[in-house]
Amino acid sequence: MALISFYLLFFLSKIVSATDTITQSQSLTENQTLVSKNENFQLGFFTLPQNSSNRYLGIWYNKIPVQTVVWLANREKPVTKEIPAVLMINKTQNNNDTLILHQNYSVLWSITPSRRARNMVLQLLDSGNLVLREKNDENEENYLWQSFDYPCDTLLPGMKLGKDLRTEFDRRVTAWKNEYDPSIGNLSWGMDVTNWPQQMQRVGSMKQYNRGSWNGIDYTGRPTIRPSPVFEFKYFADDEQVYFMFSLVNSSVKARMVLNQSSYKLLHLAWDEAAREWNVYGLLPRDFCDDYGACGPNGNCDVSKLPYACDCLRGFRPKSSRDWKAMNYQGGCLRDKPLNCESDGFIKYGKMKVPDTENCWYLNQSKNLEECRDTCLRNCSCMAYTNSDIRGEGNGCALWFGDLNDLRVQPNAGQDLYVRVPASELDTNNGDRMKIGFAVGGTITILSGLLLVLYFIFIRGRSATMKKCASVADHLKEEQEEDLELPLFDLSSIVSATDNFSINNKLGEGGFGPVYKGTLENGEEIAVKRLSRGSKQGVKEFKTEVALIAKLQHRNLVKLYGSCIQDQEKLLIYEYMPNKSLDLFIFDQTQRMLMDWSKRFHIICGIAKGLLYLHQDSRLIIIHRDLKTSNILLDSEMNPKISDFGLARILEVDQTSKTSRVVGTYGYMAPEYALDGNFSVKSDVYSFGILLLEIITGKKNKGNHRQKDGTNLIEYAWNFWTEGRPLELIDEYMIDYCNISEALRCIQIGLLCVQQNPHDRPTISFVVMMLGSEIQLPLPKEPALFVGKYSCQEYSSSCINDAPSVNELSISDLEAR
Template sequence: MESFKVLVLCTLLFHFTPSINTLQKIAPGQSIKGDETLVSPSETFEAGFLSLRDQYFGIWYKGLSPRTVVWIANRDAPLGNSSGVLNVTDGGNIVILDGTGFAVWSSNTTIIVKKPLLKLLDNGNLVVVEENNPEKFLWQSFDLPGDTLLPGMKLRSNLVSGDYTSLISWRDTQDPSSGLYSYHIDTKGLPQVVITKGGVLLFRPGSWNGNILSGIASKNLYKSFNFSFELTDKEVSYGYELLNQSIVSRYMLTSTGLVERFIFRDQVKGWQLFLAGPADQCDNYAICGANGNCDVTNSPTCECLKGFIPKSQAKWNSQIWSDGCVRRVDLACGKSDGFLKFTGLKLPDTSTSWFDKSLNLEECEKLCLKNCSCAAYANLDVRNGGSGCLLWFNNLVDMRKLTSGGQDFYIRVAASELDHNNGVKKKLAGILVGCAMFILTLIGLVVIILRRKKLKKEGRNQIINWKNHTDNKDKEGIDIPIFDLSTIANATSNFSISNKLGEGGFGPVYKGTLKNGKEVAVKRLSDNSGQGPKEFINEVELIANLQHRNLVKLLGCCIHDDERLLIYEFMINRSLDYFLFDENKRSLLHWPQRFQIICGIARGLLYLHEDSRLRIIHRDLKTSNILLDENMNPKISDFGIARIFGEDEAEGKTKRIVGTHGYISPEYATRGFFSVKSDVFSFGVIVLEIVSGRKNRDFLHHSDLDLLGHAWRLWGEERPLELLDESVGDTSTVSEVVRCINMGLLCVQERPDDRPDMSGAVLMLNGEKPLSRPKEPAFYPHQFGSSSRNCELPSTNEMSITLLDASTLITFNYIQSFEEYEPKQKERIMRGSD
């Protein structure tokens, strides 16, 4: 009887104990098939067969969902629908067989060993070792990179044979076969890391300067990663290690040609994008042509280096920069030439450079002067005060202004281009002008200081009154967390430039991490902001009383002396314009995503206009004020200049016009009238920009059409689909695209009464309301001679502009652009009539 019980117990254990399908190592005679996997010792990584569009053998992070694949063996030899088997031969060769026993992939190991073992290491490296010598790798997957560079892996280029390893992108997100893009080390001149497409250079992270690749601006990288760049007579290699082993990080080349660095965040149980490149249009290779410099904070973004002028002024004026710039004065090819020092720039393309590790900077300058083709020089290594010599010859290509970092380098110019060779008369004139300017500046500063003191006092009183009001918890007050300044300073690394996300009309925006790990965006009111305490209070009171999934969430504020800070939820995907107007990133916005964004903005506006307990006019709706969360859902932000309307109020009027050029409605720009239909106009512009991938303010077609006019012409000629951004590809739904274009044109009608309200716009988007035929949009060329054109003040960036009344002085940042405008228009602006 007892033996029967034991038998029953053993039978039950056999049936209810799960089978163990994970292995620690594979030896000859063993295999991996089906759902069997090989795991690393700490179970960080797992290797086995996986299904995408076909069957593959790959490596992925164990336990993460969705599965994150970092390497695939047979990426270009899929198994189809058959079941694969992985074997290790007696000689140490790895072989993948299909269902018929045919070998579809092999490691082609040339070294024959006794007692080979296949292991998966904790860094994700799949290795073949000898049982008696496990530290010596006879083969490793790190020598055959896929699309992901893991810590400890290195990209290598052989300087003798020319062979190199590279990251190769997937064909698309479900097809791991070799794609179009390659990330590798180019060995011409001074070796540098590049991204190419079919051999064509697209993006250049740059050459090594001793600390980091010269084209990378982020200083945060130093805190978490240890980068290495090793250059010998035979080989150059590049890789990185983690300084904090508790961090999980990967660096990958996407199927669209972007390089992205991710860090796994336990708080959200997912990957957070840490760094991406190309980051903006200035990262596009040679966008400004030879001897041109790119700066995304300027408009236009391209400028010639000092001492150079556009090769074709006409093309340059049309923002066609490919011809680049040429010297204003030819070099004398001798000692009379000199050098201008540049700082904070990405070093030019080093493929036509020469370098020497032993020379110092003074010797480098002398050597450059001896060669008539030498155009510039710099230190090879920036550490410990600088060392080595790097020379460039002929044209300088692919430079940009970096937000942080960069390196000093010296560009050769003719003697007449140097400031110190201007002659005695010019010096004397300069001194006199300088004295006059100093006196004027001093007077101006006194006026500004007195005015600022008055404004600060008024602002402090407004803040105190507002704070007392909210502290009393009046029924009309608000209940919002107040943060200490020290808490926000610690969260943003004391408002470090490396934490800066951007800048708007309110002031700079910083990324911060609170003590509980929550990431936030901090808006800091700037002293020279066009906004002040009134706008600060306005934004807090408005957004704190609004709750909608398509509005950004205010987490709190901070008031300390003159500091005024707004703390928002952090949007990992930044703003809509970050993707939409970038040649590379715009392809990430397929049509379903664009349509989702349009619908989300519409729902957010409908809430502001009709569904919230306050009736709100935003007044500064634009793509940079549409933030995107991790799922690319849109959230309307920036309510500093919004206005509340009463139930019986339909329209407001002001002499102080606020908003951004390209999005302001004509009745608001010319007469100061604003209403919900002003926001509808801005929404219509955004819709057409989302469809086309082009900015309204920068678009010119046949020199007389803005984007609205171009869309109208295509509509009238029954060719509306030609407006659609080509990068959308075949992901679009024709009926949705046409519906959006039709509705966008209805929203930008000149007369407010002809525009739909947002409830009608939402119904149109959903296909629940028929669309009428639009009329000619506002600002179409027949109106260019009218007052509607007068709103076009010079503006050098995307920040909000304020159009002041005639009694207000025009600020210098507007005056600096006047030479680009016709004399009559310039005269009108100086009189204050515009």
């Protein structure tokens, strides 16, 4: 929010005394304060003990004798020397009103309102919230800015901790560096917006304490379900925002939550008027088992068993017996026996804090516990399940895939967790085994019936084509039933929805076939991908796309509603994206003018998060292999969604695979894949780097597309970077309005992603970290400049004699749905 330049229009300061508001004609100097209406809080300048040379603008409790600061404006840039500082509402050179704190015309802190307003005032409320609003509008929904959106180390009643899912704005608490230095420390507390959001404390980027997810009553990591005598906790989540907040049981009590760097704990504090001091009502983390992952993956922590608090879950054994004997549990536990899928069952663990939900799939609230169990049992990758809402008889469903991290027993709270184990680990009288028997028997009966039907079709002499279609349908139906019960649409309903695949409803055409817009009978808009009969996407690619997308649940991945296989038609039914695809915006001379920097950066971060989900879903990783601008779809709010998974492949962790059939789109393909057929997560990272550079520059990177100097986009960007002219890469339509530091950072990240050696490229998790932080970035090495050249290169282990066919060069170059 730094103000780069402004013309200072200095108004004559009027005395601000015993008031809660300043107007555009007033200012606040170092000998003045604002006091809230009922005198609960005070805003002004102060110094810290042992550091009297630095002065800060902050808010503190007004009636408490011990000065207790709850918020600071200039925590990173204190007022120094003897020159006084002034807070005022001012006009910039663009005639915009801005709130600034300056010292001798040098800006120490500034904020820009969310929109223009003619007559603004700054007001300190009795809640401790400092708000910028229009003079005659006190509606909190219309605030132009508020300090509650930018917490420091303190959370006050009514403050939100969480994320706005529309804007990606994250409200997070960060500790002071120490008692005398309020600048940002390395301890933070915020909401991890996973499929089942959870509160997480971190030291730097490392998880320190997980308070858990909201289960309808409380957070699963809270030690007791008994109500607090001071605090009332609230959790809210919908499609637009996720947040935690608290209120007070007794509104006359003064209470707060503070993140303390020296103790690395979150303190729940309440003021004791009689003792004239702050009392600690709670602190987190509390004990050994609260430390994140204290017993490692698949290890269960029970503090009542200290000093031997860690045990492996049933069916698991220590990864290292030597380490466990030495009470070093970080390695966790491994399965003793492999799972068999069909004959597996579940063991119930009571009074549990649920595992870290990073690898959790959160289902709708209509499923009961039995339905949740059946869903998990049908998916061989599902490791555990529980109710997401434990009120009453319980409802909702949460499934875990991969290792179970950060488990602990909560003797006075917690909930039931059901962990998958092979049949040999179940008791002989266990009800799960009986249910498995019924399930297996039912499956055999169904399969027998299907075989009889197929045999009947065969002996009736049906054509080979019809048998093939029936086989496709049966395989797909099997996979859907085993995995996620993806709906099969009737062909007649799709024909009606698309007006018999009318040319007027056609959205685009790619290597696998056309895409049509449709409207179902209930009014819902859909996009229908119709596999053309001559397409090279056969049954394998079709099943891949259905199976993969059906399992993927992320806000930055396109949602698959279902499929249709009937009368030799193979159709995929997706959610409809009204803004179509990214390429239609950034490469169009008119549309790109609508793409300001905030939209482009939002899209960059969204694509990175979607790719992070694909690469770190569980033990397996998904390689997209065809990441490009036309496969990035945009919803009505310009949220990006990765689409087209027909070429995707599943790999094990750290695995590299090789193919003799190179498919994808040149210009986005990593050199090791295009020339040798080797693909890995770093291949997708390369494609992401190309995307990033295209978004910033507004220029395409194609094998046959050259810039004015004859170079392709990678060479073009690398030349400007090495010549010290990276600013000239930024799209001319947004250069005057973009965040220069963010844009330059993105250019550097893009060049890191397209480095010639795959091992030099960052992982997508590191990319997300670099985009969301101010950590120092490594310098990029020379990129791969092969694009469009079919020749042996120094990084190729073999020589390609024949260029791939046109269909293989771009088999999914669709205009977006």
